[in-house]
Amino acid sequence: MKPTDIPTRERIVTAASKLFYSAGIRAVSVDAVAEKAGLTKRTLYYHFASKDELIAAYLDGRDQPNLALFQRWFAEAEGGPAEKVAAIFTNLARAARQPKWKGCGFLRTAAELADMPGHPAIKTGIAHKKRVEGWLRDVLAEAGAASPEVLARQIVLLLDGAFAVVLLNRDASYMETAGAAASTLVKAALSAR
Amino acid sequence: MKPTDIPTRERIVTAASKLFYSAGIRAVSVDAVAEKAGLTKRTLYYHFASKDELIAAYLDGRDQPNLALFQRWFAEAEGGPAEKVAAIFTNLARAARQPKWKGCGFLRTAAELADMPGHPAIKTGIAHKKRVEGWLRDVLAEAGAASPEVLARQIVLLLDGAFAVVLLNRDASYMETAGAAASTLVKAALSAR
DNA sequence: TTGGAAACACTCACTAGTCGGTATACATAG
DNA sequence: CTATGTATACCGACTAGTGAGTGTTTCCAA
Numbered sequence: 001m002k003p004t005d006i007p008t009r010e011r012i013v014t015a016a017s018k019l020f021y022s023a024g025i026r027a028v029s030v031d032a033v034a035e036k037a038g039l040t041k042r043t044l045y046y047h048f049a050s051k052d053e054l055i056a057a058y059l060d061g062r063d064q065p066n067l068a069l070f071q072r073w074f075a076e077a078e079g080g081p082a083e084k085v086a087a088i089f090t091n092l093a094r095a096a097r098q099p100k101w102k103g104c105g106f107l108r109t110a111a112e113l114a115d116m117p118g119h120p121a122i123k124t125g126i127a128h129k130k131r132v133e134g135w136l137r138d139v140l141a142e143a144g145a146a147s148p149e150v151l152a153r154q155i156v157l158l159l160d161g162a163f164a165v166v167l168l169n170r171d172a173s174y175m176e177t178a179g180a181a182a183s184t185l186v187k188a189a190l191s192a193r
Numbered sequence: 194m195k196p197t198d199i200p201t202r203e204r205i206v207t208a209a210s211k212l213f214y215s216a217g218i219r220a221v222s223v224d225a226v227a228e229k230a231g232l233t234k235r236t237l238y239y240h241f242a243s244k245d246e247l248i249a250a251y252l253d254g255r256d257q258p259n260l261a262l263f264q265r266w267f268a269e270a271e272g273g274p275a276e277k278v279a280a281i282f283t284n285l286a287r288a289a290r291q292p293k294w295k296g297c298g299f300l301r302t303a304a305e306l307a308d309m310p311g312h313p314a315i316k317t318g319i320a321h322k323k324r325v326e327g328w329l330r331d332v333l334a335e336a337g338a339a340s341p342e343v344l345a346r347q348i349v350l351l352l353d354g355a356f357a358v359v360l361l362n363r364d365a366s367y368m369e370t371a372g373a374a375a376s377t378l379v380k381a382a383l384s385a386r
Numbered sequence: 387t388t389g390g391a392a393a394c395a396c397t398c399a400c401t402a403g404t405c406g407g408t409a410t411a412c413a414t415a416g
Numbered sequence: 417c418t419a420t421g422t423a424t425a426c427c428g429a430c431t432a433g434t435g436a437g438t439g440t441t442t443c444c445a446a
Contacts, residue, residue, distance in 0.1 A: 168300060
C-alpha cells in the first residue's frame with residue numbers, strides 16, 4: 001500500500017459507516033460492505049475479526065466528529081448560553097431536512113442491539129453521549145447555570161428525543177420545538193441563582 | 194376451532210409481539226414466530242401475507258394499551274397537572290427497571306426501518322405518537338396551560354428522549370430527570386397565563 | 387525470499403416465501 | 417341418509433437466495 005492511498009482499513013470503515021447509518025446494522029451484510037469498499041469479504045475479515053468489531057469501528061469513527069460539530073455550532077452562535085444551545089438544535093434541524101439524514105447512529109444502533117446490552121457498539125454509544133453531556137455540563141456551569149448536571153441531562157434528553165421523533169415523523173420542526181424547550185430550561189437555570 | 198380457544202391469529206400476534214419487542218424486527222425470523230406460536234410457518238402465512246404485515250399487526254396491537262396505560266397513570270396520580278405528568282415518567286421508570294423492558298417498540302421499529310419511511314409499521318408508530326400528543330394537548334389545555342400544543346410536543350420529546358437514553362444507558366434514573374424537566378415546563382406554562 | 391495484504395472459492399446455517407396436500411365442517415343435491 | 421362440493425384451517429417439505437465466517441492460494445514490496 002502506497003502512502004498516498006487511503007488505508008484499506010479506513011476505506012472499509014467509511015463504507016461500513018455509510019451503509020450501516022443509512023440502512024441499519026442488521027440490514028447490511030458484510031458482503032455489501034466489502035463490495036462498497038471495493039474489496040472482497042475475505043480481505044475485510046483480514047482487517048476485522050467479526051462484524052461486531054466492524055460495527056464498533058463504525059461508531060468509534062463517529063464519536064469525535066459528532067461532538068466537534070456540536071461544539072462548533074455552540075461556539076459560532078450569537079447570544080447567551082440559551083441561544084447557543086438552541087443553535088445546536090437549529091443546525092440539527094437543517095441537517096435533518098436532508099434526505100440522507102437518518103437520526104442518530106448511536107441511538108439507532110442501541111435500538112437495534114437492545115437485546116445485547118454489553119455489545120461494544122453500545123458501550124461506544126454510552127461513552128459518546130456521556131461526552132456530550134459532560135461537555136454541556138461544563139459550558140453551562142461556566143455560564144453560571146444552576147445545577148448544570150441536571151440541566152445538561154435534560155438537554156441531552158431533548159436532543160435524543162428530537163432525534164427519535166424527527167426520524168419517526170420525518171418532520172424536522174420537532175427539532176426546533178426541542179430547541180425551544182432546551183432554551184426555556186437554560187434560561188430558568190440561569191435566573192435561578 | 195372451539196370458542197374457548199384463543200384464535201390462531203391472536204396467538205401469532207402475541208408471539209410476534211414478544212419476540213419482536215425483545216430482540217428487534219430483523220433479528221427475529223418468521224420461523225421463530227411460528228414456533229413460539231406453536232404452529233408452522235405455512236399456517237402463519239395463511240393468516241398473514243408477509244412479514245411486513247406481521248410487523249404492522251404487532252405495533253397495531255400495542256397502540257391502544259400503551260395509551261391507556263399513560264392515561265391511567267395520569268388519572269390516578271395525586272396533585273396538579275405537573276405532578277400528574279411527572280407520574281407518567283415515574284411509572285415508566287419503574288417499568289424500565291424490569292430486565293425485559295427494551296424501550297419503546299414504536300421508536301425501535303422506526304429506527305430499524307429508517308430506510309423505509311412509508312412502511313405500514315412506521316405509519317402506525319406515527320399515529321400512536323400523535324394520539325399520545327393529542328391526548329396530552331387536550332388535558333393540558335383543559336388544565337389551563339399556555340400554548341398546550343407546544344407543551345404537549347415538548348413532553349412527547351422528553352418521553353421519547355427518555356426511552357432512547359434509558360435504553361442506551363440502562364439507567365432508569367434518566368426517566369425521572371425527564372419527568373422533572375416535563376414538570377418544570379408544565380409549571381411554566383401554567384403560570385404564564 | 388519472506389511476510390503482510392489481498393483474492394478465490396467454499397461451508398453451512400438460516401431466511402422469506404411457496405407448492406401441494408390433508409383433516410374437518412358444513413353445505414346442498416340425489 | 418348418503419354423496420358430492422366447497423371453504424376454512426392447517427402442515428411437511430421444499431426453493432432460491434443470503435448470512436457470517438474460513439481454508440487456501442497468490443501477489444507484491446522490502
